[in-house]
Amino acid sequence: MKQKINFNAGPAQLPPEVIHDAAIAVRNFKKTGISILETSHRSQVFQDTVEESRALVRKLCGINDDYEILWLPGGGRMQFCMVPMNFLSAGKTAGFIDSGYWASEAAATARFYGDVKILASSKDSNYDRLPIWPEVPKELAYLHITTNNTIYGTQCHNIPDVKVPLIADMSSDILSMKRDYTKYSMFYAAVQKNLGAAGLTLAVIRKDMLSKISNSLPGMLNYKDQATENPLVNTPNVFGIYVSLLMLRWIDEKGIDAVEKENRSKAELLYAVLDNSKVFKPIVTVKADRSLMNVCFTANTPEIEKSFLDACEANDIIGVKGHRLASGFRVSLYNAISLEDVQTLIAVMNKFEKQITDPVAPPKKWGR
Numbered sequence: 001m002k003q004k005i006n007f008n009a010g011p012a013q014l015p016p017e018v019i020h021d022a023a024i025a026v027r028n029f030k031k032t033g034i035s036i037l038e039t040s041h042r043s044q045v046f047q048d049t050v051e052e053s054r055a056l057v058r059k060l061c062g063i064n065d066d067y068e069i070l071w072l073p074g075g076g077r078m079q080f081c082m083v084p085m086n087f088l089s090a091g092k093t094a095g096f097i098d099s100g101y102w103a104s105e106a107a108a109t110a111r112f113y114g115d116v117k118i119l120a121s122s123k124d125s126n127y128d129r130l131p132i133w134p135e136v137p138k139e140l141a142y143l144h145i146t147t148n149n150t151i152y153g154t155q156c157h158n159i160p161d162v163k164v165p166l167i168a169d170m171s172s173d174i175l176s177m178k179r180d181y182t183k184y185s186m187f188y189a190a191v192q193k194n195l196g197a198a199g200l201t202l203a204v205i206r207k208d209m210l211s212k213i214s215n216s217l218p219g220m221l222n223y224k225d226q227a228t229e230n231p232l233v234n235t236p237n238v239f240g241i242y243v244s245l246l247m248l249r250w251i252d253e254k255g256i257d258a259v260e261k262e263n264r265s266k267a268e269l270l271y272a273v274l275d276n277s278k279v280f281k282p283i284v285t286v287k288a289d290r291s292l293m294n295v296c297f298t299a300n301t302p303e304i305e306k307s308f309l310d311a312c313e314a315n316d317i318i319g320v321k322g323h324r325l326a327s328g329f330r331v332s333l334y335n336a337i338s339l340e341d342v343q344t345l346i347a348v349m350n351k352f353e354k355q356i357t358d359p360v361a362p363p364k365k366w367g368r
């Protein structure tokens with residue numbers, strides 16, 4: 001069966017090789033004679049899986065043993081809770097850069113635990129650009145940023161050094177490009193966009209942060225316990241962790257430089273079409289702030305938008321409808337989307353635009 005091209009923002013398309021290997025593991029995990037779905041989290045094969053995944057995260061992010069690598073449950077949103085639970089308390093203040101929906105949700109959740117200061121926001125322009133980078137007060141417990149704004153299609157391409165612990169939500173652009181991950185005291189990512197299957201989060205925390213954590217947090221919610229309990233605090237998402245390992249291997253095999261290069265080419269191609277179109281319009285006009293991962297655009301009228309979605313569907317392309325909070329379309333170009341996938345979409349866009357802008361001459365009548 002021909003697979004559809006899935007431009008959804010997450011859960012998102014996975015590489016065929018990863019799907020293939022995951023399917024094998026569901027039948028017979030690493031030739032153990034049992035399914036990965038039946039495999040104990042305390043078994044040696046699974047311990048090896050976790051160790052290999054941690055080593056690959058270190059390698060691909062360019063970080064060393066100063067960082068703990070954790071696979072945690074609850075998706076990205078759980079980190080909106082755990083970060084302030086662990087690093088914020090009454091009387092302390094955390095700073096946030098409000099660059100979109102997820103950033104503002106992270107800030108709203110932190111308010112349960114301490115003071116929150118929004119240092120900059122682009123809400124007034126409906127997050128169509130990044131806010132100007134603010135002065136960062138040096139007494140903050142931490143500064144939280146969102147490196148890629150999944151819903152509005154903006155991305156931080158330059159992140160200044162700061163003198164307080166920097167914590168980043170990288171759910172929609174982790175390992176999509178080379179980046180200096182050592183800038184961060186912590187970064188986390190729900191994996192269903194660039195790095196695996198839904199329900200799991202990668203959290204990477206510099207060890208010096210762990211000493212700041214109070215002992216009055218239960219183990220499941222405490223990064224210190226999550227990092228030191230051997231092997232794991234509870235039965236984790238064994239299958240999900242394995243799928244993420246397959247993604248890490250896939251990225252490693254390709255090489256992070258090649259992954260970045262392809263991600264840049266994909267986005268450039270698509271933005272070039274949008275910038276030259278008479279039918280489609282890019283939402284993010286500040287070019288320096290454009291996301292390589294989520295490309296958002298509109299069409300001239302709601303009728304045209306509807307018929308473009310139909311055209312995509314007819315060509316086995318799904319997931320291009322924009323988020324309910326934004327209008328129009330959103331095409332997500334995560335790691336597993338190939339250049340050919342983007343070229344296929346562009347061919348459909350071009351054909352669609354041609355049909356709209358030069359309507360075919362009325363068919364000739366039969367006879368003379």
Ligand SMILES: *Cc1c(COP(=O)(O)O)cnc(C)c1O
Pocket residue numbers: 010074075076077078102146148149150169170171172190199
């Ligand atoms: C998708 C996303 C989340 C939410 O992840 P869940 O796994 O649904 O909780 C958080 N932050 C960003 C930037 C996202 O793109």
